Amino acid sequence: MTSAVHSELVRHRVVVLCLPGVLPLELGIAAQIFSMNPKYELVVATQGRVEPTAHQTFALTGTEGLDALERADTVFVPGYEDLDAAISNKVLTAVRAAHERGSRMVSICSGAFVLAAAGLLDGRPATTHWQVADRLRKLYPLIDVQPDRIFVDDGDVLTSAGVTAGIDLCLHLIRIDHGAAAANTAARGLVAPPRRAGDQAQYVERLRSQPTGHELAGVREWMLDNLAEPITIDVLAARVHMSRRTLIRRFRDDTGTSAMAWLNDARIDRARELLETTTEPVERIGRLTGLGNPASVRAAFHRRVGTSPQEYRSLFRQKVTY
Incomplete structure (x- = not known):
């Protein structure tokens, strides 16, 4: 043989x-x-x-x-x-x-x-x-x-x-x-897709880190209510009457991540929700969430979700009754 x-x-x-x-x-x-x-x-x-x-x-x-x-x-x-x-x-x-x-x-x-x-x-x-x-x-x-x-x-x-x-x-x-x-x-x-790369993101329920502390709970709620606004570290520090350095340290202590990373994930979470439940175009979703123009929305989705907004919508779009 x-x-x-x-x-x-x-x-x-x-x-x-x-x-x-x-x-x-x-x-x-x-x-x-x-x-x-x-x-x-x-x-x-x-x-x-x-x-x-x-x-x-x-x-x-x-x-x-x-x-x-x-x-x-x-x-x-x-x-x-x-x-x-x-x-x-x-x-x-x-x-x-x-x-x-x-x-x-x-x-x-x-x-x-x-x-x-x-x-x-x-x-x-x-x-x-x-x-x-x-x-x-x-x-x-x-x-x-x-x-x-x-x-x-x-x-x-x-x-x-x-x-x-x-x-x-x-x-x-x-x-x-x-x-x-x-x-x-x-x-x-x-009857499966022939290839998905390992670095594609899991479709987790929520991207943003969940807080373990409550000191800055109020400012996090304000961030969620104002995603479309131009939010910076200076804006957040002024709202809670802290220095930039103190705000940065305490936000990380509360959530395990930086304020800007938490905000970006919150914006993507909101964009995902809008893609799933509305017919809003990507351009308007970018304005509503603060992610910016369609190119910025697509880049954020590919980086954090591992797919495009259009592909995400086609996978998870829910029927909306008006």
Whole structure:
């Protein structure tokens, strides 16, 4: 048998590690995409003989146990329900050992917490679902958490946001392993977009940082009521009778970000709302929110949301009754 023929017969072994409370849809993403592709061998691994899925909707019997990770080319960790549940030492040891042997490690959504607990994300960029990104950052401060990414490829360790971002990451892996044509074929089978770059933003509910302090709550409310106005640090400092330096420091203490960054995100949030719920043209939305002319609105959206205002509207436009 020639080496070329042999290489065609050796399939890339994908092991999906399912913890108790695994999210069924995220388990299904990796399972379906790689089980359908003849270039991959799919194994579902569990620690116990039977594992419950999220909300105890049904139980899952894995095809193999944790020893499956010893022979994995890629290990997938889908999201799971209870982030307060302790991850067993057996699971963490198996995950670390797989990485040390050279397995590619991949997480979907909250599966990043398993990689983090195993120490595989320390000093690396990583993402997860935006709703739990702050929690990941607080629990594991050595990780460069990037909550506005749909996935992060850091070579041998890759992380993604939830559900559809997991599809994007799986297609990205097929593209790496077998080229664009193979990834596009897989995308057509899934009726999914063939490619979304990892730096596309997650469509989070709200972009602006949520305050942890209340000292400047009044001025933040005023900012939200006057987004169309030319607001500067000097204007804000005068309203609260503070020096520029004091206002800058206390605003960051309250929100974790600068006043101008918070204001810009508030303006984009308002623009998103108008795009979703009205037929106002982008030019008028720019005036109403203080984002400026249409070119400035488009630039702000691409930078912060990862798409254009028109594309965002086509995705999220609601029917408005007049």
